[in-house]
Amino acid sequence: MRHSNVIDIRGLNSYYGNRHVLFDIHFAIPANRITVIMGVSGCGKTTLLRHLIGLKPSPPGRLLVDGEDMGGFNEARMNQYRSRIGVLFQSGALFNSMSVADNVSVPLRVHSKLSRETIRIIATIKLHQVGLSEYCDYMPSQLSGGMQKRAGLARAMAMDPEILFVDEPSSGLDPITAAGLDNLILELRDTLGMTIIVVTHELESALHIADQIVVLDKGRLLAAGSPENIQSSQDERVVQFLQRQADQKHEDTEAYIKALVGRKLRQL
Amino acid sequence: MLRFVRMLGAAALDGIENLGRLGVYFWFMLRGLIRPPGKFWPVVKQIEFVGTKSFFVIGFTAISTGMVLGLQGHYTLSKFGSESVLGAAVALSLIRELGPVLTGLMVTGRAGSAMCAEIGIMRIDEQIDALECMAIDPYAYLVTPKLIASLIAFPLLTAYCDVVGIFGGYLVGVGLFGLNPGVYMNSVQSSVLWEDVYMGIVKSLCFSVLMIWICTYKGYYTGLDEGNFGPEQVSRATTKAVVLSSIAILLCDYMVTSIMT
Numbered sequence: 273m274r275h276s277n278v279i280d281i282r283g284l285n286s287y288y289g290n291r292h293v294l295f296d297i298h299f300a301i302p303a304n305r306i307t308v309i310m311g312v313s314g315c316g317k318t319t320l321l322r323h324l325i326g327l328k329p330s331p332p333g334r335l336l337v338d339g340e341d342m343g344g345f346n347e348a349r350m351n352q353y354r355s356r357i358g359v360l361f362q363s364g365a366l367f368n369s370m371s372v373a374d375n376v377s378v379p380l381r382v383h384s385k386l387s388r389e390t391i392r393i394i395a396t397i398k399l400h401q402v403g404l405s406e407y408c409d410y411m412p413s414q415l416s417g418g419m420q421k422r423a424g425l426a427r428a429m430a431m432d433p434e435i436l437f438v439d440e441p442s443s444g445l446d447p448i449t450a451a452g453l454d455n456l457i458l459e460l461r462d463t464l465g466m467t468i469i470v471v472t473h474e475l476e477s478a479l480h481i482a483d484q485i486v487v488l489d490k491g492r493l494l495a496a497g498s499p500e501n502i503q504s505s506q507d508e509r510v511v512q513f514l515q516r517q518a519d520q521k522h523e524d525t526e527a528y529i530k531a532l533v534g535r536k537l538r539q540l
Numbered sequence: 541m542l543r544f545v546r547m548l549g550a551a552a553l554d555g556i557e558n559l560g561r562l563g564v565y566f567w568f569m570l571r572g573l574i575r576p577p578g579k580f581w582p583v584v585k586q587i588e589f590v591g592t593k594s595f596f597v598i599g600f601t602a603i604s605t606g607m608v609l610g611l612q613g614h615y616t617l618s619k620f621g622s623e624s625v626l627g628a629a630v631a632l633s634l635i636r637e638l639g640p641v642l643t644g645l646m647v648t649g650r651a652g653s654a655m656c657a658e659i660g661i662m663r664i665d666e667q668i669d670a671l672e673c674m675a676i677d678p679y680a681y682l683v684t685p686k687l688i689a690s691l692i693a694f695p696l697l698t699a700y701c702d703v704v705g706i707f708g709g710y711l712v713g714v715g716l717f718g719l720n721p722g723v724y725m726n727s728v729q730s731s732v733l734w735e736d737v738y739m740g741i742v743k744s745l746c747f748s749v750l751m752i753w754i755c756t757y758k759g760y761y762t763g764l765d766e767g768n769f770g771p772e773q774v775s776r777a778t779t780k781a782v783v784l785s786s787i788a789i790l791l792c793d794y795m796v797t798s799i800m801t
Binding site: 288289325326327351352354355357358359361362363365366367368369378379381382383427431 | 576577658662665669670674676681767
């Protein structure tokens with residue numbers, strides 16, 4: 273029987289060396305829904321995404337995929353999981369040495385036994401879905417930032433993944449292109465029933481596409497719920513985030529002076 | 541004092557960790573031989589990059605080295621009245637020693653640095669992460685075809701270097717000093733044994749593995765230690781890759797020579 277939550281995160285902590293970046297994160301990602309992970313820059317969104325796609329190892333028992341512990345995945349099981357997912361990286365991460373169509377063809381060429389012609393047709397269809405079918409033979413460097421992102425999305429969709437991870441789809445894009453990407457994400461959920469996880473700090477986009485919003489702040493889970501729940505939240509930080517209010521400066525004068533002259537004092 | 545000991549300890553631990561990682565990397569590179577994707581076309585492409593595109597630089601290096609060997613050899617041998625063995629001196633120096641070493645160093649500078657930079661850029665641009673997320677083994681996809689191509693191209697380039705170098709010696713010996721062409725070629729033919737050629741082949745194979753191992757390793761781990769993924773890390777990794785590969789080639793040259801002599 274299919275699990276209603278595709279991914280369960282249960283008390284996930286994460287570190288870079290000695291630096292603690294995620295603190296006891298709890299939430300679930302429901303199937304066939306769009307979950308948006310939000311928060312200010314540096315709050316740990318991308319680190320959380322790297323755990324979810326298996327690029328950063330998760331401790332045992334903290335991250336469950338269809339009820340199975342991702343921390344216990346061996347390489348073969350991880351590859352099996354990865355063959356179910358598609359990932360759009362923040363930069364697009366297209367291979368610069370090959371054309372856009374070849375980029376989209378890479379996973380198909382490696383994982384399927386389809387003929388070259390069939391793969392080419394599938395790649396063109398995927399590029400058509402993102403509005404880039406006329407740019408099949410272009411090199412990534414010949415495309416604009418928005419086009420590169422859309423091409424990256426076409427590649428992420430090449431194997432018709434069950435779960436799609438999208439990192440900052442609208443950052444650096446003009447409002448029209450960003451809205452087009454939002455509509456495409458909604459279309460993928462509605463027509464293909466994909467489970468989509470979007471990492472963003474674009475408030476408007478998040479409220480437009482999300483079925484569930486998760487708000488992170490300084491590595492901690494601040495709130496999780498439907499867009500309506502988040503909008504009616506009384507939490508000070510959530511309100512501040514929703515109303516786009518800047519942080520008050522609480523400068524520690526002593527620490528500031530120490531940072532300025534500390535090195536010099538040590539030398540003296 | 542305590543600080544110095546602590547620094548020394550940390551450096552030693554770092555060194556051991558790096559060596560271990562280098563060993564694991566080598567195993568993953570070999571494991572890529574039996575893993576998808578198919579390697580035929582990537583290997584052909586890499587042979588073109590490592591081999592065909594190195595033809596000019598290797599040819600130029602070989603002919604100038606052969607000519608210098610001809611000049612120096614003639615100067616030395618003429619003191620003993622043994623100019624007739626100039627062909628043997630040039631051929632043996634090139635086949636046993638200079639051919640593989642010069643090929644190794646030149647290809648490291650031309651192709652090894654480019655491979656390191658290419659993989660390094662893929663690392664900082666999340667392209668290697670993208671490969672992993674597509675359930676594609678990055679070692680099998682990126683590194684192993686380069687290894688196979690180098691194992692094919694290096695011995696061929698070395699042979700080409702030897703032949704062009706011997707021709708360079710011929711130009712100087714016969715063209716400049718008026719040696720008999722038959723004497724020069726006969727001296728080459730009678731002095732070069734299969735063992736000499738075999739040593740050159742073994743060296744070139746060892747150098748190709750070393751170059752690919754070190755250059756792609758440095759590219760693959762670009763910025764991971766510093767936790768900083770920028771262009772500066774790529775340039776630093778490329779410099780380190782070329783320097784370390786060159787040192788490794790020279791050390792390996794001595795070891796292979798001492799074992800096989």
